[in-house]
Amino acid sequence: MEWVHGLSISYDWQDAIIRAAITLKLSSYEETGGIVAAHTTSIPEAPGSGRTWDYRYCWLRDAYFVVKALNRIGATQTMEEFISYTLSIVSNPNEAIRPVYSVVPIDPMDERTAPQLDGYRADGPVRIGNAAAWQIQNDSYGSVILAAMPMFFDRRLPRPGDQDLFRLLEGLGAKAGELSLEADNGIWEFRGRRRIHTHSTAMCWAGCHRLAAIASQLGLPDRAEYWTAVSNPIHHALLAGAWNEKRQAFTAAFGSDDLDASVLLLPDLGVIEADDQRFVSTVAAIERELLRENHVMRYATADDFGIPSTAFLICRFWLVDAWWSIGRREEARDLFIDALGYRNRYGLLSEDIDPRSGTLWGNFPQTYSMAGLILSAMRLSRSWEDRYWRG
Numbered sequence: 001m002e003w004v005h006g007l008s009i010s011y012d013w014q015d016a017i018i019r020a021a022i023t024l025k026l027s028s029y030e031e032t033g034g035i036v037a038a039h040t041t042s043i044p045e046a047p048g049s050g051r052t053w054d055y056r057y058c059w060l061r062d063a064y065f066v067v068k069a070l071n072r073i074g075a076t077q078t079m080e081e082f083i084s085y086t087l088s089i090v091s092n093p094n095e096a097i098r099p100v101y102s103v104v105p106i107d108p109m110d111e112r113t114a115p116q117l118d119g120y121r122a123d124g125p126v127r128i129g130n131a132a133a134w135q136i137q138n139d140s141y142g143s144v145i146l147a148a149m150p151m152f153f154d155r156r157l158p159r160p161g162d163q164d165l166f167r168l169l170e171g172l173g174a175k176a177g178e179l180s181l182e183a184d185n186g187i188w189e190f191r192g193r194r195r196i197h198t199h200s201t202a203m204c205w206a207g208c209h210r211l212a213a214i215a216s217q218l219g220l221p222d223r224a225e226y227w228t229a230v231s232n233p234i235h236h237a238l239l240a241g242a243w244n245e246k247r248q249a250f251t252a253a254f255g256s257d258d259l260d261a262s263v264l265l266l267p268d269l270g271v272i273e274a275d276d277q278r279f280v281s282t283v284a285a286i287e288r289e290l291l292r293e294n295h296v297m298r299y300a301t302a303d304d305f306g307i308p309s310t311a312f313l314i315c316r317f318w319l320v321d322a323w324w325s326i327g328r329r330e331e332a333r334d335l336f337i338d339a340l341g342y343r344n345r346y347g348l349l350s351e352d353i354d355p356r357s358g359t360l361w362g363n364f365p366q367t368y369s370m371a372g373l374i375l376s377a378m379r380l381s382r383s384w385e386d387r388y389w390r391g
Helices: 014-026 060-072 076-089 139-148 163-179 198-217 221-242 261-269 277-290 313-325 329-340 367-380 384-390
Strands: none
Touching: 014 060, 014 367, 060 076, 060 139, 060 367, 076 139, 139 163, 139 198, 163 198, 163 221, 198 221, 198 261, 261 277, 261 313, 277 313, 313 329, 313 367, 329 367
């Protein structure tokens, strides 16, 4: 109650926001500041799918979304501790960063199965550790830079970012620029293929783009000019390579026909304006092909385990935000309110949901989903003034 007392939240959906915020707080390991993706391992994404993963770890890509959610509600101490955790990981410039770490970053991450355990509803395998730690996920570099942004711009923080921190982030920016147009396993961690994923390139661009803004904030015009010169060609290549004229959409990867819900984030990252016709057309394509009973699939094509059957809960919040940003505000509110009805009796969400039955699947509670709920709720809510003065 004391922690919640210090939060700054919107008027609408306060109970849902508070419950989601507490979930993020309780997912934080106070000794290091790391925030785990979930508290469980090996709850399947779908029954009989073999998609069982250990989520009791800290993904660097989560940093951007979780920091943004914590910042939005004023949980600055928890946010700052998580930023410090991510920065401690990348402090050695001679080590390539991994996509995921333990709450104690030096702990091992090797993946193994536990054959003596039957698994959730006898639906294994049960995995301990996560092989995603050894994947190539280029978006991680941009995610850390974006997560560190409040250190330079949020005046509430007692230890503001300085030139030393900027130089550390420049090392990440150099890797982001180098890898921005290289193939990787992508945000959804495909185990059997690599492509130049739109989201990964967008995050690399965003990292370099934000370094220019940080340099300007620090009064370093030469570095601002440098990072602008680095980011601009990536931006041009991204818009050209990710746009599919035949599909009239930004697709999952350069030269691909596949749709992917992660492209809904392009306006929030600053890649494109929400009212750009290419984005509006992309949203329409995702509605046609990835929307299932008001739930949004990450993608609908086969991966290493076949064609997915469950929707990814945070993707619905991305669509809510996209509808809101392109002016479809009543539809966005309706879709968000409907999403709240799928929380369990404690107001919590897992990772996945069966679109037909509404059954929650995947590891639980999922910080990705709870952060998405917070961000959409804060975006869609009426202001306190609107509620009191306009009814």
